[in-house]
Amino acid sequence: MLLAFLIGLSFASTLMLVYVMSKSRRHVQLMQMQSSVIKKQVQELEESNQQLAFLNQEKIQLLSLVSHDLKGPFNRIFALAQLMNMANENLNQDQKELLGKIHQVSVDALNMIRNLLDTRRLDEKRIELALGKLDFANVVNSFVKHYRSLAEKKNIEIHLQVVGDTIIHSDKNYLGRVVENMLSNAVKFSDEKKKIECTLTRKDGVIEFSVKDEGPGFSLEDKQKMFQRFQPLTARPTGGETSTGLGLFLIKSIAEKMGGKIILESANGQGSKFTLELPVQKTI
Structure with a gap:
């Protein structure tokens, strides 16, 4: 068993x-x-x-x-x-x-x-910065003069106010690219018979260049994506100009490369104010 x-x-x-x-x-x-x-x-x-x-x-x-x-x-x-x-x-x-x-x-x-x-x-x-001593006001004046001739075709007035010392240590070429895109956008998205207010001031070791327009402004949705490349926004050019969706991406990227930043103040239907803030002395 x-x-x-x-x-x-x-x-x-x-x-x-x-x-x-x-x-x-x-x-x-x-x-x-x-x-x-x-x-x-x-x-x-x-x-x-x-x-x-x-x-x-x-x-x-x-x-x-x-x-x-x-x-x-x-x-x-x-x-x-x-x-x-x-x-x-x-x-x-x-x-x-x-x-x-x-x-x-x-x-x-x-x-x-x-x-x-x-x-x-x-x-x-x-992008390599060629830093040097320059007068920011000269850069701004040159582009404001140029864009006034374009703005006149839409009966848009561009006013510029310069306050204080505007000597800065920066890259003239890329500084101009930021200023140009800021003015270009303001003219491009403004309706006829509007005003654009530009201000260049120095305070507390920084220089600020601001462009304030009377355009359509930006919605909350626009603000969340406006500094990304190729992003369609609510506002459209008012005079048949083209828009690649690169301008805002570039001004933010280049500003940060130069040690600065872009500040936006805007509300839908109430215009916009873009401010470029840069250190007087750029250190690398």
Whole structure:
């Protein structure tokens, strides 16, 4: 009786061992299959990433090529429009209006091209500041004078107030890019017969340049995404100008690169005030 019990127990143990080994073998086979699938998916992902990297590099090169190739012709159009405008006494009113539109379109296109090139430099971390001592007021006056001629075509007045010492240690080129985009946006999004108030002041080791317009302002939703690139906002240009969605992204990025910041005060339907705040001495 005991012998029969032991034989039965041994047989049951053998069956159990066979079952466990069989199950373990299936588990190993399943793991191998899963590992093979994962390896294949990783390989496909790596190939996709390589293809995306190649396409992205191709896009960057194409963008650079097109931007540089377009910049030259538009610069010449802009220069010719300015020369014709300086000697416009023989033009009738319709011709003067057409000349004004050519001037506006060329300025708009050049600013768009510069924004695309600056965005590419930011992406590639190739923006290097050439710091030097300069008068911020001279930079502002130059761009205010330029944009007054464009604003006049929409019967918009641009006023500038400069208070105190405006000497700053900064990069003239990129400082100008921020000022240009701030003024461009104010003119672009303002309706006819409005006013734009510009103020340049120095206080407590910083210099502030502000541009206040009487445009549509920004909604709460706009404020949450306005400094991101290519983001559509509620406000639209009022004179047929183009908008790439890069201007606000660039002024914030460049301001921070120069050790400053952009401050926005705005309410929907009540205009906007953008302020560029920069340290008088930029340290790197």
